[in-house]
Amino acid sequence: MKTNHSPIRVTITFIISILSIYGLPTLVSAQNPTDDQSILNAARALGVVNNAARTPQQQTYIPRTQATNNPAANRVKHDPYAAKRQQILRQNAARRKAHQQRIQQLQRQQYQKANLQRTQQQNSQHNLWNRVYQGFRFRDYRHQPLVKKYTREFSRSPQRIQQLADRSSDYLFMVVNELNRRRMPTELALLPFVESAYKNVAFSHAGAAGMWQFIPATGRRYGLKQTRSYDARLDSHQATRAALDYLQQLNREFKGDWLLSLAAYNCGEYRVHREIAKNRSRGKRTDYWSLDLPRETKQYVPRLLAFKEIYRNPSAYQVRLRGIPNSPALARINVNKPVNLRKAAARAGVPADKLLALNSGYLHGITTPRYSNKITLPRRYAGRLHKAIQSLPPAKDVHNITARKYAKSRGKRSKFRYHKVRRGDNLFRIARKHGTTVKRIKRLNKMRGNKIWPGKRLIIAKSSRRSYS
Incomplete structure (x- = not known):
């Protein structure tokens, strides 16, 4: 086998040998001074060989003072804060997600509130109670x-x-x-x-x-x-x-x-x-x-x-208040003739009680144009009632009829008198004064108890005898 004795190798080997003799620290282990990798590393450290000429199998540089024979000790140690950092990252991600959800919830609430206000504003135009509250x-x-x-x-x-x-x-x-x-x-x-x-x-x-x-x-x-x-x-x-x-x-x-x-x-x-x-x-x-x-x-x-x-x-x-339409429920018309309201309701097919209740000022159910020519009608039936009233002939003048009835009943009305209560009065004294009884006074005045006060007017039945005591 032919040994490679290039000039560079011989020179580096010679320098390493001299440094080892004088006990100076080197970048190469003294146990293998002839190892090709060690020589190449030393040459790079001395600047003899360019760093670009690295071998693919180059190992991590370990200082001499920290180098050991245990391969596991030469590995990079495990980071003890890695788990904590991962936990913080997960917490931040959860916070960002919760923040986005809150923003979406607030946006939905604002949208619902705007819709509610719009609905209430529209309802206020149709519900009369809102006008009352305002x-x-x-x-x-x-x-x-x-x-x-x-x-x-x-x-x-x-x-x-x-x-x-x-x-x-x-x-x-x-x-x-x-x-x-x-x-x-x-x-x-x-x-x-x-x-x-x-x-x-x-x-x-x-x-x-x-x-x-x-x-x-x-x-x-x-x-x-x-x-x-x-x-x-x-x-x-x-x-x-x-x-x-x-x-x-x-x-x-x-x-x-x-x-x-x-x-x-x-x-x-x-x-x-x-x-x-x-x-x-x-x-x-x-x-x-x-x-x-x-x-x-x-x-x-x-x-x-x-x-x-x-x-x-x-x-x-716990009151469920039904809405009242914000529109008139009644209509008023002018009629210049006496009208029998019962006949008008019957001809129009409308309940007579409703029409009479709205026009209760006409005491006998017949209008009296000499005192008032206004008739109040339910708006939903106003058209039919107006046509029926126009088609009816004038009723008898109720004023003349009631005048004759009043003249006949005048004697009956004179059977009662009024007594104005004064300070110190009681029911027994009043009954004794007018020749009647306490029970009768209470019945005529719809009284349950015996309490009266100054200024109150009591209806007293006249009697054939009168006490002056």
């Missing part, structure tokens, strides 16, 4: 003890609340429109719930009548005609006009305080002024909650505020 102006009095009491009391009967709302559906649009035209708070549209439960034919023991419960004197003062054949207090349109006129006048009188205005609507402005003057002289507050008003008036305003709270948030009180 016009509320009173302060929040729901934490007042009496308001809380009546709110709990009314909310125990959700069916009753729904019945009241259904009964108001014929008149609510008309009332809200008039309130908006006058720029008055729409809480006043709930006042007939307290007064009459939105009944046109409601009557009280004090002589008040109609949806807004006008007593005869106040009704005449605000232009409501009252005759034997026609009572404008029972006409929903005429009574609404008069009631809002009265409330506006009271509001100006009490300098914009609507609670005092409502109290005066119930018990009279003079009584409220008297209680205000009394509190002012004693250095007390003069707001509604501080006045010593009659018991009925103390309950009157809290009842209205309780209705407001329930109708503003019906779901909180």
Whole structure:
């Protein structure tokens, strides 16, 4: 076998031998000074051979001080933080994914909210209750003890609340429109719930009548005609006009305080002024909650505020409030002849009770053009009823008929008188004075107990004998 003795190899071998003799450290293991790979490495380190001339089987450089005979020790050690880095990367990826999901959820919520607002805005144009809510102006009095009491009391009967709302559906649009035209708070549209439960034919023991419960004197003062054949207090349109006129006048009188205005609507402005003057002289507050008003008036305003709270948030009180179309439910026509409303309803094929209830101001079911030429019709039947009314011949003049009946019954009406209760009166004294009994007085006045108060008017049956004791 021929040995390769090139000049470079001989030179490198000679240099390594000299360095080993003097004990200097080398880049080559002293055990194999003639190894071809070791010589080639040394030549590269001394700059004799170019680094580009590397062999494919070149190993990783290991310093002499760290080189061992164990091949496993010469490998690269395992990184102890690799698992931690992988865990952090996975956590960051999970966070990014959760963040993207939250962004998508927020976008969906914003889209749903925008759709809901758009739907509510569209519904507000079709649901009359939204117009009522938007016009509320009173302060929040729901934490007042009496308001809380009546709110709990009314909310125990959700069916009753729904019945009241259904009964108001014929008149609510008309009332809200008039309130908006006058720029008055729409809480006043709930006042007939307290007064009459939105009944046109409601009557009280004090002589008040109609949806807004006008007593005869106040009704005449605000232009409501009252005759034997026609009572404008029972006409929903005429009574609404008069009631809002009265409330506006009271509001100006009490300098914009609507609670005092409502109290005066119930018990009279003079009584409220008297209680205000009394509190002012004693250095007390003069707001509604501080006045010593009659018991009925103390309950009157809290009842209205309780209705407001329930109708503003019906779901909180388990009330499923049906929507009322934001369009007129009634129509008014002019008729200049007496019309029998029962015959008109029969000819048009419409329930007579509905037509008579809407026109309850005509006490005998026959219109009286000398007092009012307006007839209220359900809008859905207005066309048929108008044609039927036009085709009917004029009815008999009910005013002359009732005048004759009144003349005949005048003797019967004289069997009763009125007694105004004064301070110190009781039922026994009143019965003794008028020669009657306590039981009869209570029956005529529909009283359950014996309690009376000054100013109350009692119906007394006349007797053949009278006591002057």
